[in-house]
Amino acid sequence: MERTLRAFGLKEEALVQDDANRARSSVRPGGWKWRLFVRSFLLQAVWNPRGMQDVGFFFAVAPLASTMDEEERRAFLKRHMSFFNTNPVLAPYVIGAVARAEMEGRGAEEAAEIKKALGGLLGMAGDALMWGGLRPAAGLIAAAVALYGLQTGAWGVWAAPIVMLVVYNVPHIFLKARGVVRGLDVGPEAASELLGKGFRRAVLATRWAGAFAAGFVLALAASGTERPGVPTAVVMGAFLVLGAVAARLRIPSTLVAAAGAIGGIILMVNGFYGG
Amino acid sequence: MNDGVAVVILAMMAGAVAVDTTAALQLMFSQPVVSGTLAGVVVGEPATGLMVGLTLQLVWSGVLPVGGAGFPDAGVAGVVGAGSAGLLVSRGHPAGWALATGLLTALAMGWVGRIAVTRLRRRNIQLAERARDAVLAGDLGGARRAVLRAIGFRFSVASVLSAAAIGLTLLIADMLLPGTGPERYPALVWAAPLAVGAAIALSRGWGERVSVVAGLAVGAALIALM
Numbered sequence: 107m108e109r110t111l112r113a114f115g116l117k118e119e120a121l122v123q124d125d126a127n128r129a130r131s132s133v134r135p136g137g138w139k140w141r142l143f144v145r146s147f148l149l150q151a152v153w154n155p156r157g158m159q160d161v162g163f164f165f166a167v168a169p170l171a172s173t174m175d176e177e178e179r180r181a182f183l184k185r186h187m188s189f190f191n192t193n194p195v196l197a198p199y200v201i202g203a204v205a206r207a208e209m210e211g212r213g214a215e216e217a218a219e220i221k222k223a224l225g226g227l228l229g230m231a232g233d234a235l236m237w238g239g240l241r242p243a244a245g246l247i248a249a250a251v252a253l254y255g256l257q258t259g260a261w262g263v264w265a266a267p268i269v270m271l272v273v274y275n276v277p278h279i280f281l282k283a284r285g286v287v288r289g290l291d292v293g294p295e296a297a298s299e300l301l302g303k304g305f306r307r308a309v310l311a312t313r314w315a316g317a318f319a320a321g322f323v324l325a326l327a328a329s330g331t332e333r334p335g336v337p338t339a340v341v342m343g344a345f346l347v348l349g350a351v352a353a354r355l356r357i358p359s360t361l362v363a364a365a366g367a368i369g370g371i372i373l374m375v376n377g378f379y380g381g
Numbered sequence: 382m383n384d385g386v387a388v389v390i391l392a393m394m395a396g397a398v399a400v401d402t403t404a405a406l407q408l409m410f411s412q413p414v415v416s417g418t419l420a421g422v423v424v425g426e427p428a429t430g431l432m433v434g435l436t437l438q439l440v441w442s443g444v445l446p447v448g449g450a451g452f453p454d455a456g457v458a459g460v461v462g463a464g465s466a467g468l469l470v471s472r473g474h475p476a477g478w479a480l481a482t483g484l485l486t487a488l489a490m491g492w493v494g495r496i497a498v499t500r501l502r503r504r505n506i507q508l509a510e511r512a513r514d515a516v517l518a519g520d521l522g523g524a525r526r527a528v529l530r531a532i533g534f535r536f537s538v539a540s541v542l543s544a545a546a547i548g549l550t551l552l553i554a555d556m557l558l559p560g561t562g563p564e565r566y567p568a569l570v571w572a573a574p575l576a577v578g579a580a581i582a583l584s585r586g587w588g589e590r591v592s593v594v595a596g597l598a599v600g601a602a603l604i605a606l607m
Contacts, residue, residue, distance in 0.1 A: 147405060147406050147407070148404075148405050148528055150403045150404060150405075150407075151404045151405055151527075151528040151531045151532055152505050152508050152509050152512065152527045152528055152531040153403060153404075153502055153505060154502055154503070154505035154506045154508070154509050155502060155503065155506065156506050156509065157506075157509050157513075160509055160513075161508070161509045161512050161513075161524055161527050161528065162528070164512075164516065164524050165524045165525065165528055168521055168524055168525075171521060180519075183516050183517055183519075183521075184517060187512075187513045187516050187517065187524075194403075194407060195407075233445065237445045237446060238445060241409070241412075242442045242443065244409070244412075245412055245414060245438045245439075245442050246438070246439070246442055248412075248414045248415075248435070248438065249414060249435040249438045249439055249442075252414060252431050252432075252434075252435040253435060256428065256431065256432065258607070263418055263421070263422075263427040263428055263430075263431045264418070266414050266418065266431060266434075266435065267414060267415040267418045267419070270409060270412055270414050270415050271408065271409060271410070271415060274408075274409045274412075275408055275409065278407075278408075278409075310588060313585065313586075313588065313589055313592075314588050314589060314591075314592040315592070316442070316589075316592075317585070317588070317589035317590070317592035317593045317596065318592040318593070318595055318596035318599075319596060320439075320442075320593055320596060321592065321593035321594060321595060321596025321597035321598075321599075321600065322596035322597070322599060322600040323439065323596075323600070324593075324596075324597055324600070325596070325597045325598075325599075325600025325601045325603075325604060326600050326604070358453075360440065360441070360453055360488055360491055360492060363440040363488060364485065364488045364489075367481065367484050367485055367488065368485070371481050371485070
């Protein structure tokens with residue numbers, strides 16, 4: 107508990123929950139959990155370079171205002187219509203924790219701190235897991251399924267999109283739902299539950315799974331041509347090196363791919379189809 | 382299906398996919414392997430759509446939509462590329478040319494979409510300010526209106542740009558593409574994007590490099606067994 111508090115830079119007295127508070131918050135959650143969960147899907151609707159997810163965050167927690175008196179409500183509106191940015195998949199952990207603090211009348215003291223501390227922490231962690239790991243992995247696994255299906259006729263064209271949607275969305279929706287539920291139930295501690303050793307392992311596992319799928323796709327692609335021959339292998343090898351160099355130099359992959367496609371088209375114009 | 386009707390449906394689909402990209406849901410219908418296949422189904426060429434979609438998926442697999450960084454509008458590009466390629470095939474163009482044209486159109490659309498998203502996000506500053514003024518004046522509906530307007534703008538801009546891109550592609554392709562050519566997606570056209578996708582994975586760390594080689598070995602073994 108102490109370690110968690112230090113990690114989030116929060117004051118102990120602000121977080122310690124007595125039994126009465128726990129009982130009070132446990133009476134309300136059902137409907138709130140659902141409303142916060144649904145609204146969290148619109149967090150980035152008005153994303154802007156100045157306040158980033160400011161409007162989205164306010165929109166997510168806005169229903170809480172209906173439970174407040176006029177004075178509390180004015181302070182609440184001002185508090186939450188302000189800069190906020192985090193990873194959208196893990197944002198419900200912040201939304202849930204802030205909602206809990208507001209429901210227990212501690213919003214004025216804690217909400218800003220929770221948003222700042224958890225927003226940054228979960229932003230980095232969520233970007234590593236979801237954008238750096240799971241999403242590319244889901245896409246590459248789907249690409250492998252697609253290519254294998256196209257070459258062997260093993261399954262229909264729907265297999266790849268379904269794989270993409272399932273591999274990504276099962277963890278996505280689970281994390282969002284769990285974020286709201288645990289955030290409301292235990293507050294900011296929910297984030298430290300999430301970011302244990304298992305989290306780092308999950309990030310590595312998704313990255314390696316994606317890389318494995320990329321290698322698998324490459325093998326299928328190299329073998330899938332009617333006339334693999336030297337030129338195609340040379341082109342693929344050259345672009346493998348070029349792509350690695352471009353990634354190091356932060357040259358957009360769009361440019362490298364477009365250059366390759368145009369090169370291929372020029373060869374096609376000259377009657378060389380390469381497979 | 383009439384091509385005009387197909388373009389309208391594809392434009393609506395591109396709008397919906399654009400909204401899924403970041404504004405709402407983010408269920409990954411905006412990933413090219415999904416959006417491309419759906420577009421292919423609309424124009425009656427699902428395999429063509431899947432092929433364009435999976436190529437774009439590999440090209441943009443390393444793109445991180447983090448913070449204020451600009452990113453290619455991959456989902457919309459998938460709809461435009463796959464839709465254009467499918468329509469070209471149905472108009473009698475050789476599949477190889479149709480696929481190559483669709484891929485190039487998609488790459489260009491990804492770049493145009495990146496600019497459009499950046500501008501829309503700047504425009505969102507005004508929406509956010511108006512919402513803040515309304516909310517601080519006690520009008521809670523201000524946030525809801527801003528959310529709906531931002532989603533509406535994103536949908537409309539992506540739809541209009543997509544319709545224009547597909548229309549222009551069909552027009553130019555009908556004038557310029559040769560009547561004969563490969564019926565398959567030429568390896569030289571997709572070899573580069575595939576290699577780029579693998580290269581991104583290779584450039585990240587030892588764990589990824591070992592995994593790529595393992596995937597390559599398993600893939601090769603599987604092919605040898607078939």
